Amino acid sequence: MIIDCHGHYTTTPPAHNAFREAQQAHLDDPQLPEPSYGEISDDEIRESIEQNQLKLLRERGADMTIFSPRASWMGHHIGSDETSQVWARACNDLISRVVSLFPDNFVGGCMLPQSPGVEIERSLPELERCVAELGFVVCNLNPDPSGGHWTSPPLTDESWFPLYEKMVELSVPAMIHVSASDNVNFHATGAHYMNADTTAFMQLIQGDLFAEFPELRFIIPHGGGAVPYHWGRYRGLAAGLDKPLLREHLMRNVFFDTCVYHQPGIDLLFEVMDADNILFASEMVGAVRGIDPETGFHFDDTKRYVDALKLDDVDRHKVFEGNARRVYPRLDALLVGRGL
Amino acid sequence: MIIDCHGHYTTTPPAHNAFREAQQAHLDDPQLPEPSYGEISDDEIRESIEQNQLKLLRERGADMTIFSPRASWMGHHIGSDETSQVWARACNDLISRVVSLFPDNFVGGCMLPQSPGVEIERSLPELERCVAELGFVVCNLNPDPSGGHWTSPPLTDESWFPLYEKMVELSVPAMIHVSASDNVNFHATGAHYMNADTTAFMQLIQGDLFAEFPELRFIIPHGGGAVPYHWGRYRGLAAGLDKPLLREHLMRNVFFDTCVYHQPGIDLLFEVMDADNILFASEMVGAVRGIDPETGFHFDDTKRYVDALKLDDVDRHKVFEGNARRVYPRLDALLVGRGL
Numbered sequence: 001m002i003i004d005c006h007g008h009y010t011t012t013p014p015a016h017n018a019f020r021e022a023q024q025a026h027l028d029d030p031q032l033p034e035p036s037y038g039e040i041s042d043d044e045i046r047e048s049i050e051q052n053q054l055k056l057l058r059e060r061g062a063d064m065t066i067f068s069p070r071a072s073w074m075g076h077h078i079g080s081d082e083t084s085q086v087w088a089r090a091c092n093d094l095i096s097r098v099v100s101l102f103p104d105n106f107v108g109g110c111m112l113p114q115s116p117g118v119e120i121e122r123s124l125p126e127l128e129r130c131v132a133e134l135g136f137v138v139c140n141l142n143p144d145p146s147g148g149h150w151t152s153p154p155l156t157d158e159s160w161f162p163l164y165e166k167m168v169e170l171s172v173p174a175m176i177h178v179s180a181s182d183n184v185n186f187h188a189t190g191a192h193y194m195n196a197d198t199t200a201f202m203q204l205i206q207g208d209l210f211a212e213f214p215e216l217r218f219i220i221p222h223g224g225g226a227v228p229y230h231w232g233r234y235r236g237l238a239a240g241l242d243k244p245l246l247r248e249h250l251m252r253n254v255f256f257d258t259c260v261y262h263q264p265g266i267d268l269l270f271e272v273m274d275a276d277n278i279l280f281a282s283e284m285v286g287a288v289r290g291i292d293p294e295t296g297f298h299f300d301d302t303k304r305y306v307d308a309l310k311l312d313d314v315d316r317h318k319v320f321e322g323n324a325r326r327v328y329p330r331l332d333a334l335l336v337g338r339g340l
Numbered sequence: 341m342i343i344d345c346h347g348h349y350t351t352t353p354p355a356h357n358a359f360r361e362a363q364q365a366h367l368d369d370p371q372l373p374e375p376s377y378g379e380i381s382d383d384e385i386r387e388s389i390e391q392n393q394l395k396l397l398r399e400r401g402a403d404m405t406i407f408s409p410r411a412s413w414m415g416h417h418i419g420s421d422e423t424s425q426v427w428a429r430a431c432n433d434l435i436s437r438v439v440s441l442f443p444d445n446f447v448g449g450c451m452l453p454q455s456p457g458v459e460i461e462r463s464l465p466e467l468e469r470c471v472a473e474l475g476f477v478v479c480n481l482n483p484d485p486s487g488g489h490w491t492s493p494p495l496t497d498e499s500w501f502p503l504y505e506k507m508v509e510l511s512v513p514a515m516i517h518v519s520a521s522d523n524v525n526f527h528a529t530g531a532h533y534m535n536a537d538t539t540a541f542m543q544l545i546q547g548d549l550f551a552e553f554p555e556l557r558f559i560i561p562h563g564g565g566a567v568p569y570h571w572g573r574y575r576g577l578a579a580g581l582d583k584p585l586l587r588e589h590l591m592r593n594v595f596f597d598t599c600v601y602h603q604p605g606i607d608l609l610f611e612v613m614d615a616d617n618i619l620f621a622s623e624m625v626g627a628v629r630g631i632d633p634e635t636g637f638h639f640d641d642t643k644r645y646v647d648a649l650k651l652d653d654v655d656r657h658k659v660f661e662g663n664a665r666r667v668y669p670r671l672d673a674l675l676v677g678r679g680l
Contacts, residue, residue, distance in 0.1 A: 143525075150488070150525045185483075185490045190542035190577045194566045195535035202530035222573075226534045226566035232602025233562075236628035236639040237530045262572025268608045288576035299576040 001340065002303070003324040003331075004057065006175065006221055006257050006281030007065035007106075009095060011052045013044040016094055020073065023087060027079045037090055045097055052285050054105055060282070060303050066328070067095055068109030068140050072188050074179035077147030081115040081122055088113035088126050096134040107331055108136035109175065112163075114145040116152065120163045127163075131170045137330040138219075139167070141174040143200050148183030148192055155200055156207030164213050171329045173217035176200045189287035197225025201254070205238050205246070210253040217253050217327050219279060223260035223269050231272045247274070255327055257281035258302045258319070261288055263295075266305035275315035279323050280306060341680065342643070343664040343671075344397065346515065346561055346597050346621030347405035347446075349435060351392045353384040356434055360413065363427060367419045377430055385437055392625050394445055400622070400643050406668065407435055408449030408480050412528050414519035417487030421455040421462055428453035428466050436474040447671055448476035449515065452503075454485040456492065460503045467503075471510045477670040478559075479507070481514035483540050488523030488532055495540055496547025504553045511669045513557035516540045529627035537565025541594070545578050545586070550593040557593050557667050559619060563600035563609050571612045587614070595667055597621035598642045598659070601628055606645035615655035619663050620646060 015038035022035030057065060069091035076084055092110045099106045110130035112123040130136040141163070144150050153159055155176070167174060178196040179188075186192040197220050210216060220227070227234055235246055243249050257279050260266050269278060281302065288299040297304055306319065325332035355378035362375030397405060409431035416424055432450045439446045450470035452463040470476040481503070484490050493499055495516070507514060518536040519528075526532040537560050550556060560567070567574055575586055583589050597619050600606050609618060621642065628639040637644055646659065665672035 148490070150490075150523055152525075154525050183490055185492070185494050185539055185543065187542045187546055187577075190545065190574065191535075191539040194538050194570065195531075198534050198538075198566065199525055199531040202527045203525065205530065206527055223569065226538065226569065229563065229566065229569035229605050229608060230534065230600060230602075232600070232605060232632060232639050233628055234530065235634075236601055236630050236632065237527075239630045239633075240628065260570060260572070261576055262570075262612075264608050264611045265569045265572060268569060268604050271604045272602075288573055288580065290576050290579045292572060292576065293579075294575075299572050 001064065002062040002280065002320045004062045004065040004282050005219065005279045005324050006259055006283045007053055007067045008070045008283065008286060009067060009098060010070045010285050011048045012070065012094060013040045013048055015040045016090070019090060020087060023083060024078060027083065040094070042097070042101060045094075046101055049098055049102060054102065056284055057105060060301055062303060064105055064107060066109050066138060066324070066331070067098060067106040068138075068175075069095060069111045071140065071177050072180045074111045074140070074142060075147070076114040076142050076145035076179055077116055077182045079115075081113070081118045084113040084115045085122075085126070092126065092130050092134065092136070095136075099135070107334065108134055109138040109140060110136045111140050112142070114142050116146040120160055123163060124166050127166060128170065131172055131330070135334070136172070137328045137334070138172050139174050140177040142178050143176055143196055144178050146182070147179060148181040148186045154203040154207070156203050156209045161212075164216050168213060168215045173219060173327050175219040175221055177221055193222055193287070194225045197222050198227060201225065201227045201234070202237070204250050204254060205234060205243060206241065210250065214253075217255065219255045219257060219327065221257045221259055221281065221283065223258065223265060224256035228256065228269050228272045251277055255279050255323065258306055259283045259300070260305070261299040261302070262292070263305050263308060266302065266309065270309055275311070275318045276323060278319050279327065280320050341404065342402040342620065342660045344402045344405040344622050345559065345619045345664050345668075346599055346623045347393055347407045348410045348623065348626060349407060349438060350410045350625050351388045352410065352434060353380045353388055355380045356430070359430060360427065363423060364418060367423065380434070382437070382441060385434075386441055389438055389442060394442065396624050397445060400641055402643060404445055404447060406449050406478060406664070406671070407438060407446040408478075408515075409435060409451045411480065411517050412520045414451045414480070414482060415487070416454040416482050416485035416519055417456055417522045419455075421453070421458045424453040424455045425462075425466070432466065432470050432474065432476070435476075439475070447674065448474055449478040449480060450476045451480050452482070454482050456486040460500055463503060464506050467506060468510065471512055471670070475674070476512070477668045477674070478512050479514050480517040482518050483516055483536055484518050486522070487519060488521040488526045494543040494547070496543050496549045501552075504556050508553060508555045513559060513667050515559040515561055517561055533562055533627070534565045537562050538567060541565065541567045541574070542577075544590050544594065545574060545583060546581065550590065554593075557595065559595045559597060559667065561597045561599055561621065561623065563598065563605060564596035568596065568609050568612045591617055595619050595663065598646055599623045599640070600645070601639040601642070602632070603645050603648060606642065606649065610649055615651070615658045616663060618659050619667065620660045
């Protein structure tokens with residue numbers, strides 16, 4: 001089977017979006033009433049999925065998407081801890097409804113109710129709820145809840161450790177994924193996302209996090225930001241910092257997805273990285289929705305690029321299915337339970 | 341001839357470094373005396389260059405380096421406008437001495453005396469001095485003088501226009517180059533540099549700067565950060581923003597260097613970018629100084645990677661010489677004046 005490890009619910013029904021708008025309006029003017037979450041019918045959810053993610057999933061020949069709330073709308077920088085708690089719960093509940101309606105095609109990933117300057121312990125109950133009660137298999141971890149001001153400590157700082165302990169306990173990995181940019185310098189999907197991927201990887205080089213947490217696993221999306229293209233630089237910087245070879249230092253615990261939207265980029269990713277470290281993904285319907293005039297196909301139809309590599313059966317299975325089942329053990333258990 | 345468009349004076353004599361330390365000590369404790377710049381002999385400069393940059397330049401078969409102050413030590417975030425003015429002048433004067441001692445092998449690039457929150461007009465006299473009096477051919481422009489806090493407006497903001505007007509008037513391009521990171525999230529050469537390259541390119545996509553300044557030229561170093569690897573993403577984002585094709589929107593004015601420290605990265609750069617947009621560079625002696633155990637050669641011996649491409653004579657000439665003479669017209673004039 002073919003598992004897409006990176007999809008967001010970017011086509012949510014209007015009532016969901018209206019709630020977020022009302023939440024923000026209430027922040028701006030506390031005189032306004034507390035917003036209430038409107039009714040969303042199963043049919044509305046079905047239509048929003050069938051016409052978009054599921055349609056494309058089928059057209060492109062994939063089977064299942066690990067599905068999480070719209071990344072750019074996580075907006076951890078907006079409001080307070082309470083704002084994020086309410087919004088994360090609403091977003092994760094909606095993902096859970098999608099998964100319930102389309103259990104063969106979607107499995108849940110949660111956003112965390114992070115907020116700048118708020119201890120990560122405040123995110124643990126929602127993580128636990130999503131995994132234990134809703135059956136989610138991964139969380140999205142925002143390394144910069146400030147939205148482009150980068151005011152939190154690096155991912156290797158001990159202040160993050162309670163989350164990592166909980167992730168290991170629950171047997172879920174994290175995708176490192178920032179949200180919208182609140183800094184005019186950074187276009188969200190064109191700069192902030194790429195920068196966060198690159199930054200996170202370099203933080204991991206500088207630290208020694210996986211000695212502390214050998215079971216911890218991170219997916220760095222968008223093909224690892226700038227990292228594979230500059231793999232020589234990162235190997236050299238690691239050596240200069242007296243770190244072990246990257247394959248020992250990080251690459252048992254860090255994985256890159258295939259959200260790279262042209263053939264030469266995918267070619268490089270697979271040339272430089274071991275197939276054990278690459279997970280198929282498209283991030284659709286996502287950042288880049290158009291058709292590439294050079295190919296006539298959607299930029300984010302990443303399966304075409306991977307297919308063009310003509311991988312042997314072993315590597316093909318790893319990238320499309322095997323690695324995902326290894327990196328997300330709860331997904332594997334779920335599939336095994338279905339006889340898959 | 342072979343021109344390396346990106347080298348920094350990372351091996352400056354101790355008196356230069358001591359001055360900077362004294363300048364910072366004076367900032368920390370204004371009771372300390374105003375630092376004075378110590379004596380540096382020509383022999384000291386000769387040795388620092390002959391044993392390092394010039395030795396490697398010759399060993400690797402290049403002829404000339406466009407040479408600028410050590411990027412990570414520009415430190416625009418340290419102190420005030422006055423601090424940066426004094427330090428930039430000292431750094432640029434030292435570059436000028438190198439060029440005077442080795443006129444066949446080095447040509448000058450200046451740092452600007454930028455300071456966070458200080459208008460860019462304050463950098464124009466030093467730029468003018470370096471170009472008109474010292475014969476420099478380019479400036480390094482820091483898009484984030486705050487050192488990783490990103491508090492300045494994007495490069496497309498009108499507040500930068502006085503610099504661009506002066507650059508056009510003087511016929512010098514700028515290399516977009518940040519300095520050290522004052523943000524613990526960003527390793528300087530592993531994250532901040534890459535992020536700045538990526539961020540600058542995306543800012544240029546969002547804006548329309550070259551309609552305003554058709555003669556303005558930027559070199560984005562380090563192989564363009566994440567950009568060539570994600571070229572499909574950037575083409576798609578530009579289309580989504582209703583911008584023209586990138587080759588029309590930006591690529592008459594933006595150039596990437598070859599500071600990519602492994603063969604697959606260089607292969608991708610040349611596969612994706614037109615040879616007209618690539619300038620040979622190594623950034624030595626720089627960020628990554630070691631030997632790649634996979635090849636037995638220095639990571640930053642980028643000429644080996646470019647040679648391995650077996651470019652035809654036309655493209656080879658562009659990348660090693662022709663593009664540099666086109667992008668840096670004052671370098672071309674200088675070479676023509678020498679009958680080269």
